[in-house]
Amino acid sequence: MISKEQIAVEYKQIQDEICTALEATDGKARFEEELWERDGGGGGCTRVIQNGNIFEKGGVNFSAVHGQLPDSVKKALKVEQNDFFATGVSIVIHPNHPLVPIIHMNIRYFEMPSSFNREEPPVRWFGGGIDLTPHYVFDEDARYFHGQLKGVCDNFHTDFYQRFKVWADDYFYIKHRNETRGIGGIFYDRLTATDDIGWQDVFEFSKAVGRTFAPTYIELVKRNRNKAFNDAEQQWQYLRRSRYAEFNLVYDAGTKFGLETNGRIESILMSLPPTAKWIYDYHPEPGSEEERTLSLLKKGINWA
Template identity: 45%
Template structure:
């Protein structure tokens, strides 16, 4: 890898390590809380498993590491990193900027989804990535997905992301928060998946200055996630909940699964490029209902 690719991949791995450490600390803090039937007796810990990818040409195409935890506070959380390369299949290449005439690509990123045991604690998604074809760009975002929306939590999450955006470009928050609302829409349900956050893509890097500027913003998104989500978990994880609220959570998870299987770009990208299926589908909840 050249310097830019290595820097991006290294950041995503370092961010993964900080997030998993923080989530394991929260598991320790919640060790005495009431647990779901079948939850582990001890606080959860991440299990990591490496995987490799074969490119469409048959050559090695990189890979990644899955990190999955099933715990008492976090019913299921995955924090995956991948660094892959090779060539896009011809049909898919036509849909990727810069790959229309040259299908070779490089992609590295982190993807996180947390499904929580307590219905009062929102699910969350965060993803940031760097891609190169004949062009290069950063993309990603973070969004909050509560089954039982709480205005305080939503305001805190939005404010933290807005501060990260405003520090880099005052136009980012209005643009990327609106894009999040548009992207996470479920047309067949006529509703959004969650309560928003930010979504951005195609922050292109025609020169070194643009790369440094957009990489700095992408790092800021990771830092903002660490500042935004763990305090919400700590504030809500000990609140009592009812069987009716648990049912609301399970039904909401059905919506989450529908979006990720039908519309999510990351799911489509991973499956079209021969990624690890289990890692791609780690975003699906451990239990859901459609009644």
């Protein structure tokens, strides 16, 4: 059985790989690193990149924390045990260019030892996923993005992509706006070993999701970073960022878990954009690219 310490070490390596790739792509900004400790057990490494050639604000965070779960979290997770261990890598990148998309990625592992009956195995699972939030939806980019994710999923299980794609559509959904946060991707939680996939393969899948992030996103950056844009398109970018902020503050499970387990506030709220705007009762011009983008922010689109 893979140990939680081994999982944390390999996740930390993925953080290093991604930061190196993103710095090379930006060409100017470098990640600032801050090591932190959590009251109650464990800690992490927060890395933030700001004011670069293309990345206005982004974070690639690693954490490995342990301790006692608050009752509210135990209730939400439907578990009885108190002790927990959690490790993962979480990424959000906000570009300064309205034609380059926002992206989010997370891979994580959660473990709780057996409680009263020591013959029972511990509770353990993997979770994570990648989703894309374009300010403007370009069909070719959307097909490329989902094709990359489908390829990773198909290497491990024939039904992973479709199952996790539907899960992402449902999860990254802004209910009060009746729209998806972006064009989705994949999302999964409580993924464990089954009769047709073992623990090592589940862990390898988690790492493969993490390692598909950099090449996939860098390709999308390269496709769009040199395109011209105007002020109206940048204002639209700020409006789309506000939707991103709404989702993370209202619905995001990782934000809630971090706050309720006494996580580091700066690392948890790293996902918020540097600038966003809310305009009262805004409606895009009929027939505009903005209106078209809104029409594509819905569940069930088969991009792959």
